[in-house]
Amino acid sequence: MSTPTITRPEWSTVIDPVLQKELEQHVLVTTWDKLLGMVDTVYNWGRRSSLWPLGFGLACCAIEMICTASSRFDIARFGAEVFRGSPRQADVMIVSGTVTKTMMPMIARLYDQMPEPKYVISMGACASGGGPFKEGYNVVSGVDKYLPVDVYVPGCPPTPQALLNGLIMLQKKIDGERFTQAPWYRGEVERDIPVPVLGPDLIDLRLLEITAERTAQGLVEAREETLEKPPIIPAPQPEVEEAPAEAAPAAPKAPSKLDLIRAKSAAAAAGTEAPAEAAEAPKPAAKPAAKPAKKVKKAEARPSLCWLGDAGLKELNDRLNSKFGAGTSTIIQAALLIPADKLVAVCLYLRDENTIKYDYLASLQSVHFEDCIEVNYQLDSTINQGKLIEVRVRTSQVEGEGEVPSLNSVWRGADFQEREVYDMMGVKFTGHPELKRILMWDGYSYWPLRKDFLEPYYEGPTKVFDSRCEDGRHFRAEEFNPYGSNTKIPKGWNGWGELDPGDDTKGKTLLPSGVEISELGTDQFMVSMGPQHPSTHGVFRMNLRVDGETIVGLKPVMGYMHRNHEKIGERNTFLMNFPFTDRLDYLTSMGNNFGYALAVEQLMGDDSKPPERAEYIRVIMAELTRVASHMWSIGFLLNDLGAFFTPALYAIEERELILDLFEWASGSRMMCNYFRFGGVAFELPPGWIERCRGIVNDRLDKKIDELDRYLTNNEIVGDRAKGVGILTAEQAINFSMAGPVLRGSGVSYDVRRAAPYSIYDRFDFKVPVGKTGDMFDRYIVRLEEMRESVKILKQACKDIPATGPILAGKKTYQIKVPAGEAYSRVENPKGELGYYVYADGSATAYRYHVRSPSFINLTALEQMCLGHSIADVVGILGSLDIVLGEVDR
């Protein structure tokens, strides 16, 4: 094909047509438009090559965003490495992760503060449309409901490469913009968005009238009446042989629909001795109508895999009854039921005088039954480890009437957990110093984890939901809700006039009282730090009271990333919940999977014992996770101490190599979803174990030593970390601290040793402990723990059977879980991760609770920070190593 040429007769010069076109476009300026076009080119080129993102991370996607900025992906190549802490200096807001209602006003405010021209990248499924958490009651279904979004990056989470792809798309978009039509040079364009208000729910002020109108009509309540409600089962009762008189008040008025479930739980209450034939015999609620119920298999009654044992519990029960009077303690499903008025006395006895001193409150959660709300406590001893017991206390289930004495005076670690129970179920804890909502905001209308609360997008008690696809059309969940968004406001609510966008509903009630420092004659004032702050490791906020530079009071404000994990977990079938556990502590998804698998396997019993090879794979994955997480943690601790990003870059490299292994085996870098009940999902790919051995045997030790060499004797690290944020051993135990924080204070308590799970009893490793319990000790403990993990990994990689099954039984999605109660504990990198599962024999968990180490470790934050300066608070928070996905769940 020959190119046609144009011959100009005057000069008879041959000009290439392409060149001519180029000349006309760029050199021979003929029109004003074209001149401006040239300006556009330069103008856009300048802007596109220096997009400064707002240093702003919401959830899991933020971790991938940080990885994008780190050494492997290096967003600096696009001129976007200057992550700005202040919105005033930023060009692009990367909305990285789940947008919650609690956080939405902050996001809107940040957006308004950004100068024009400004762009928004919506990163991940959650930011785009609510994602997997869409059905949660505290999640906004897409940030585009409030902000104008320029680029959507799908994926959950998008890999760093996908984010870079989104950035390139944004650059292309900027390339297409015209200088003359730029909206930010036209005064009449109003781009600010009104800040939504946290009232009874998140209220968009632009839709105030229509919201008020629909609330008055009670459309939500009308819709809910047509839907099937979640079942509510009666609480388990003591075995009839022991205490027949103590049967709960029968509730015979309930509809017959629930009979089946009620019978199931009656069977569940039958106890331990005769699990097979006891299904019919004891019926505490005296319901003869429960005949047609089919027998539900019951799990062995035990609070956890490693516990005191039936005999020990019986003895303890008798001792309590003889000491505090008969009827003090009753054994129900291998746990002690204590009347509320004797709870504090009994717990003090258990802590101080009992033969096994239960000084450690492992976990605390509540279950909503038909006849009561039960709060149960898992207690362990740090001296005589692994002798876990469970204590129950029951109170009225009527909304707003439940009252239980606070155990805050016995174990300070109960503080936040009791507030969480109050927040989620409305149980009041008498004697609690500050009983306020912790995850939601004061003023929110509902108690979300009560069984009778239905989320705005509620469709049914369990998945699978009804089809959203009809007549060749697909419906989104929004279209079912009368408000068209994830909103639910009680019918009678009538405070529309008082909604104020300037109001800080979430944090204004949580103000630290502080202490007086007499020698300094300065005024005290409040500083609100977070939730958008580069060094709070996510959307965490602290209300600080400072006297000059000195902290005299601190109140954590959290819930900015409350994604309703537990409520969604009660709708999920057991299998479906796996990928959700990935997103708890998103730096340690394998460890989260591990804990959850163990909880359900405890209920399933020996049927689901993982084969040998699977156990090894699990341990390898969990320990690789620990190394990756501690690498991240140490890198970012240094970030917080002022060594901005360089140590993190070195540490993240090793993490990336470990993530490669995860991606290779499971298919995803972060959200591995690799464990299954009774094993793991896939066989290791060929060559995997060799590369893993290469990294474990030849590389990790060297890199840990390198980190050690650079940091441990560093003068600045020493100055900033030694003697700061001290927590003594007694305090650490009393505050229910876990993981490296507890061990940093000198308490040798590691769940892998205290209550060995899986095959950890086979490996030779030490439990490193610190001496003083300061920041430096916590750093050292993490460093040493990585060495111990590598030691375990070396043994596991050596001993792993070359072949063999990786899953007990057949692979099926229909998981049958016997009725019962389980609390599993694993030593996650952040500390003891516990899963409490109450199963009623159906396809979903009746109650599902996560004991999250990050959340409980924050209880002691004020204690550690008092007397230090704001700069130290950042470091202390870094040394706690919290992950907000787990704090707020």
Add this chain to the structure above:
Amino acid sequence: MGYGRGIIVGHWVTLRRFLRTFFIGHGATLKRRGGGHQLFDLWPGKKKRGEEPTVQQDATTEGLFTVEYPDERLPVYERFRVLPVLVYDDSDGNVRCTCCNICAKVCPPQCIWMTHAAGPDGKPVPLPEDYYIDMDVCMNCGLCSEYCPFDAIKMDQNFELSNYERHQSHIFSLQDLLVSSEFYANTHPEAYASDEQVVERGKVAKKKDQRLQKALGVGAKPASNPKPAAKPAATPAT
């Protein structure tokens, strides 16, 4: 003594690291390990999409760590999963999906919705008429493809999905989701060649003709029992 010593040491650490990229481990060859652009490869020609050099990093990687996406890429592991796709067979153009709904049943965030196709007589046939995946809800967990008894839904590896709009384009319909079995065989060679999937394909191939007959209404027997047809294959799922 030693003011500024820290700065010099710091620079040495950085320089040493850079040099190790090329000189440590496999002789001084001025070559960067793992592939990708090399030291004297300053003006690499722009490769076409899909032909960019892949950088393989492992235990021996030292020094420079950056993979210069989009000019270089990380290797895509076979199991890498982003969004699900539906596979149709090249040989006859049939969708493998029988609309058995198992993927929708195991989907944790409930993002998969489908309706049965109807035959000429109005009775449902085991083929999807509509099949939607809302990718703003999908959590890329891969459970659908893991439990699909017909090898019909698979996880795609394409992560470059950014776009400017979501309300029209983020709900993938059947047409958007279909990929050919050849495409799948290319992206997932190991899985495609694995014993389980070969067996599975054999089974599905037999069923497929029957289904097609049914869908077209050719068979004398009306499509009265699409479910039993799906059941037998569902049990031997891996």
